[in-house]
Amino acid sequence: MPVPTTDPDITVRAAQLRKAYTVTEKEPGFLGSLRAFVRPNTRTVEAVKGVSFELRGGEMVGFLGPNGAGKTTTLKMLSGLLHPTSGAATVQGHTPQKRGTAFLKQITLVMGQKQQLIWDLPAQDSFLVNQAIYEIPDAEYRATMREFDEVLDLSGILSKQVRKLSLGERMKCELAAALLHRPKVLFLDEPTIGLDVNMQERIREFVREYNARFNATVMLTSHYMADVTALCQRILVIDGGELVFDGDLSALTSGPDARKTVRLQLSRPETAARLSTFGELIRLDGLDVELAVPRGEVSARAAAMLTHLDVADLTVVDPPIEQVIGQLFRSDKKPEPVKALA
Amino acid sequence: MNAHTWRKFRVLMATQFAHMTVYRAEIVIWMLSGTLSLVMGLIWMQQAASAPGGEIGGYTARDFASYFIATWGTAQILVVWVAWELSFDVRQGTLSPKLLRPIDPFWMHYVGHWAERIVRLPLMFVLLVIFAVLTGAQYTTQLSHWLAYLLLVPLAFTLRFLLEYCIGLLAFWFEAAENFQELVWVLYAALGGLLAPLSLYPAAVQKVAAFTPFPYMLGLPCDLLTGKADLSDVLRGFFILLAWTVGFGLLRALMWRHGVRKYGAVGA
Ligand SMILES: Nc1ncnc2c1ncn2[C@@H]1O[C@H](COP(=O)(O)OP(=O)(O)OP(=O)(O)O)[C@@H](O)[C@H]1O
Ligand SMILES: [Mg+2]
Numbered sequence: 001m002p003v004p005t006t007d008p009d010i011t012v013r014a015a016q017l018r019k020a021y022t023v024t025e026k027e028p029g030f031l032g033s034l035r036a037f038v039r040p041n042t043r044t045v046e047a048v049k050g051v052s053f054e055l056r057g058g059e060m061v062g063f064l065g066p067n068g069a070g071k072t073t074t075l076k077m078l079s080g081l082l083h084p085t086s087g088a089a090t091v092q093g094h095t096p097q098k099r100g101t102a103f104l105k106q107i108t109l110v111m112g113q114k115q116q117l118i119w120d121l122p123a124q125d126s127f128l129v130n131q132a133i134y135e136i137p138d139a140e141y142r143a144t145m146r147e148f149d150e151v152l153d154l155s156g157i158l159s160k161q162v163r164k165l166s167l168g169e170r171m172k173c174e175l176a177a178a179l180l181h182r183p184k185v186l187f188l189d190e191p192t193i194g195l196d197v198n199m200q201e202r203i204r205e206f207v208r209e210y211n212a213r214f215n216a217t218v219m220l221t222s223h224y225m226a227d228v229t230a231l232c233q234r235i236l237v238i239d240g241g242e243l244v245f246d247g248d249l250s251a252l253t254s255g256p257d258a259r260k261t262v263r264l265q266l267s268r269p270e271t272a273a274r275l276s277t278f279g280e281l282i283r284l285d286g287l288d289v290e291l292a293v294p295r296g297e298v299s300a301r302a303a304a305m306l307t308h309l310d311v312a313d314l315t316v317v318d319p320p321i322e323q324v325i326g327q328l329f330r331s332d333k334k335p336e337p338v339k340a341l342a
Numbered sequence: 343m344n345a346h347t348w349r350k351f352r353v354l355m356a357t358q359f360a361h362m363t364v365y366r367a368e369i370v371i372w373m374l375s376g377t378l379s380l381v382m383g384l385i386w387m388q389q390a391a392s393a394p395g396g397e398i399g400g401y402t403a404r405d406f407a408s409y410f411i412a413t414w415g416t417a418q419i420l421v422v423w424v425a426w427e428l429s430f431d432v433r434q435g436t437l438s439p440k441l442l443r444p445i446d447p448f449w450m451h452y453v454g455h456w457a458e459r460i461v462r463l464p465l466m467f468v469l470l471v472i473f474a475v476l477t478g479a480q481y482t483t484q485l486s487h488w489l490a491y492l493l494l495v496p497l498a499f500t501l502r503f504l505l506e507y508c509i510g511l512l513a514f515w516f517e518a519a520e521n522f523q524e525l526v527w528v529l530y531a532a533l534g535g536l537l538a539p540l541s542l543y544p545a546a547v548q549k550v551a552a553f554t555p556f557p558y559m560l561g562l563p564c565d566l567l568t569g570k571a572d573l574s575d576v577l578r579g580f581f582i583l584l585a586w587t588v589g590f591g592l593l594r595a596l597m598w599r600h601g602v603r604k605y606g607a608v609g610a
Contacts, residue, residue: 021606081438081607097603104444111609116439118357120364125357132353133445135346 011185011217012055012078016087019048019073047073049241050087057184060211060218062232062249070241071221072111075187078219079109091185105134108183112193115170116177117162123173124158127180134181141180147213148176151206168199175203179210186210188220192227204230225318252324260298261323264289264305265313278305282323287312292319354450358457369462372421373469379417379536380473383410386538387477399542405568407477409539412564415470417536418462419495420559422503424451425523428510432601433517435609441602448594452503481567490576491563497583498559502530504590505555511594514601529554535561541570555586 025041026032035041048070055061063071076082078089080096080103089096094103117126131141149155152172157165165173175191188207192200204227211218211231222228228235228249235252237245252258262279266287275281278301279291293301298316305311362369386406390398401409428451431437440447473479482488509526512519531537533547533556540548540561551557558579565571 076438076607079442081441081605083603099441099602101444104442107442109438109442111438116442118361121357121360125360128353129357130443132346132350133443135349 007054009056010054011057011059011092012219013053013090014074014078014087015052015089016050017048017052017074017077017084017089018046018050018086019070019077019082020085021045021047047241048077048238051238051241051243052087053236053243053246055217055219057217058211058215059234060207060220060232062228062235063219063221063238064228064235065221065238069238071238072189074238075109075189075219075221079107079187080104081109105181106183107185107187108178108181109187110175110178110189110191112190115162115174117170117173119163120161122159123162123165123177126162126173126177127158130177130180136181140182144180144182145176148179148206151209152176152202168195171195171199171203175206182214184214184216186216186218186220188218190222191220192222192224200224200226207231225324229318258295258324259292259319260295261317261319262291262293262298262302262305263313263315263317264291264309264311266310267312268310270309275309278309292323350445350449351453354453355457358450358454359460361454362458362461366461369458370465373418373462373466376417376421377414378531379410379413382537383407383414386410399539401539401542404478404480408474408479408481408568409564409570411470411473411477411479412481412567413536413560414473415466416495416498416560416563418466419459420499420502421458421462422455422499422506424455424503425506425510425519427451428507429513429519432510432513432605433608435607437605438607438609441605441607446598448507448598451507452500455499455503482569486573487566487569490573491566494558494563494566494576494580494583497580497587498563501555501583501587501590502559504587504594507594508590508597511597511601514597514604530556530559533557534559535564539565539570555583558583 021044023043023045025043027035051070051074063074065071073082077084078091078096080099083097091103092106094100094106096103096107116130117123118129127145130136136144145154152175154172154176157169157173160169162170162173171191179186186207191207192203195203207218207220208231210216218231220227220231232249234247235245235249236243259280261282266289269287270289272281272284275284275289275291279293281289282292283290291301291305302314302316306314383406386398386401387403390396390401390403390406396402397405428437431440431447437447440450474481505526506523509519509523512522533540533551533554535557540551540557543551562571562575562579566576
């Protein structure tokens with residue numbers, strides 16, 4: 001078996017990566033503050049509990065898990081913001097938390113709300129700052145901007161004050177600024193959060209093109225199924241700080257167990273029992289209903305609903321990732337063991 | 343300085359300047375609110391005018407005017423808010439994007455402060471001339487003293503900046519580090535000479551003050567302009583400031599290296 005440490009193709013490696021946060025707990029009020037000052041009451045939260053995986057150059061991997069699972073914490077360790085409590089990470093041959101210049105020039109971390117853009121100035125100015133800081137030659141800068149503009153359509157928004165941009169426009173600028181130096185490894189933490197469907201699609205397109213053009217490694221978290229299905233073949237699933245799945249996405253979304261969610265807007269209330277005959281009832285809230293149905297039977301079931309229920313509106317959507325993952329573990333078959341790391 | 347470094351400096355300066363011009367109205371207000379030394383000046387002028395012989399400790403009313411207007415102007419150049427920015431960044435997690443860039447955030451803040459000085463300078467200059475004309479304040483006409491002033495004050499600013507930077511970095515370890523900042527400000531104001539020329543303090547206080555960097559940051563450059571200090575004082579003060587600057591520079595580097603390990607990167 002090849003020894004992974006010598007594999008030149010591996011760009012990101014996490015080996016038993018662990019992060020325990022120390023949280024100081026304080027009772028409310030002045031006395032609580034005083035007590036906390038004299039004898040701080042600290043507690044350890046183990047956010048990531050020894051996670052190991054490897055990513056190959058050019059790979060796009062979805063990093064999934066419920067809220068609080070440890071996704072962001074892992075990405076922060078891989079990008080050098082957090083020092084791991086134990087274990088080790090290697091990215092492009094560098095130790096992230098040393099934050100060496102060579103390392104920082106090869107990676108980027110995009111977090112939904114965190115902006116590196118200067119709020120009071122046009123995005124253009126922040127781009128120029130990045131150009132200088134990353135020492136990007138003029139010709140390369142212009143070429144990159146041209147390419148980014150083609151996909152993201154930045155014209156017209158670069159000269160507007162960042163604070164006056166819409167969320168979507170700002171996200172486009174954020175992303176462009178974060179990729180201006182053409183990093184080889186992208187850590188994207190919910191890059192499409194809060195964006196409309198069109199904008200999500202455009203961001204995905206951008207990431208796909210970037211990956212193809214620069215053979216960049218992409219690790220992406222998202223709570224939107226579409227992001228992951230559009231971009232990633234492989235997914236890592238983390239739950240409670242532990243890696244519980246590492247394998248092909250297709251196994252989850254088009255396997256025999258895959259399901260779709262049918263959203264109904266009824267004109268007349270129905271009982272839960274009656275609704276359950278059309279699929280697994282996920283939500284019943286007055287006239288709003290969500291049912292999970294097997295992927296292969298969507299058309300037939302939807303037709304049946306339209307015939308037998310008073311339906312004002314019907315939409316079919318991919319179930320949220322949590323549900324897919326939840327289903328994966330609910331079904332009595334044990335989750336696939338994490339791929340051995342040799 | 344190589345081409346890349348020069349470019350970084352140029353772009354950062356231009357951007358920070360543009361950023362500060364957005365806040366020009368606020369800057370004017372900060373300037374006007376920093377009038378403690380002007381108020382002190384008026385009080386001392388009043389006292390001197392009514393004192394026997396028209397002077398206190400060798401300072402006439404006009405001397406006091408000259409001194410305190412110089413203090414006001416110099417203190418404007420020494421304004422530093424980096425401690426506040428840093429502790430905010432550490433606590434709110436806004437340090438994260440800055441940590442991801444291949445440049446020490448120190449330089450952004452440092453250049454940003456200088457850029458703000460450029461925005462501050464024109465109005466400050468106008469006000470200084472008005473104050474001087476109104477009170478008849480007088481300053482040295484020796485070019486060498488003005489040049490020495492221009493050498494001393496940027497160094498004093500750098501030292502104050504480093505000192506405040508270290509205070510800001512305390513946020514890695516403590517919750518409310520900016521309270522510490524107020525204490526240091528009191529020392530700076532008192533021993534620097536913002537409340538009174540240091541030579542009017544009791545001898546014991548003067549002796550203690552000489553061991554701190556503060557008299558050389560503010561009082562010394564002002565005494566130089568008013569003709570109460572000479573170039574040999576400046577030379578001594580310069581090296582004392584330099585030693586403190588190197589000391590705090592090293593402390594900052596050490597605190598940064600250890601503090602970043604403790605950074606929690608909260609948010610998102
Ligand atoms: N700075 C911190 N200090 C203390 N606890 C933290 C800190 N950051 C995160 N945590 C805790 O660690 C756990 C993992 O958080 P993390 O942000 O990594 O989750 P996540 O998978 O990104 O979740 P989400 O999908 O909601 O973004 C959570 O229980 C969270 O409360
Ligand atoms: Mg997260």
